[in-house]
Amino acid sequence: MNELNQIDLRSLVAGHKRAWDAFVQAASPLIHAVVRRSLGAYRLGDDDVLDATQDVFVRLCANDFRLLKTYDPARAGLSTWLAVVARSAAIDFARRRRQPTAPIDDVPEAALAIEDRHVEKLKIPEGLLTERQTLILRCLYEEERDVAEVAQLLKVDAQTIRSTHHKALLRLREHFRERTP
DSSP: OHHHHTOOHHHHHTTOHHHHHHHHHHHHHHHHHHHHHHHGGGTOOHHHHHHHHHHHHHHHHHHHHHHHHTOOTTTSOHHHHHHHHHHHHHHHHHHHHOOOOOOGGGSOHHHHTOSOSSOOOOOOOTTSSOHHHHHHHIIIIISOOOHHHHHHHHTSOHHHHHHHHHHHHHHHHHHHHHHOO
């Protein structure tokens, strides 16, 4: 990063080739590392990381260095500012690379690769859960209601639903943990 602090920004934004070459050499390790880290969650390959890194430099010099001219040393160090720009550019790059998606209702069932569409319901022993716990689990899982809907239906606070749900799951886990060898 020390080399980065030695860059003459005035020469750089004036378009001097030597200043640009020195800047690229000094900033490349930082920008490449930030891009690689930012794209990690998107599972893009090494070529994509290199392309996204190149995209950062293109952004910095585009339109007569317009973005680079916005750098304000009073607000952040150059390396910090470049890291923010690199992360933003990498995320934009990944979003452009995303595969097109289709609503799940438009996808044929055969393409979903679901093995068994008739999953057997879990048999909960009588008396293991309270009536309220059973009702809340039924509302949340069988009727696919959200916590707020169940709370409104039962005229209780949403936190009560969450707490009862949690206690029911704890009982179920404990019961089935004891039964499995």
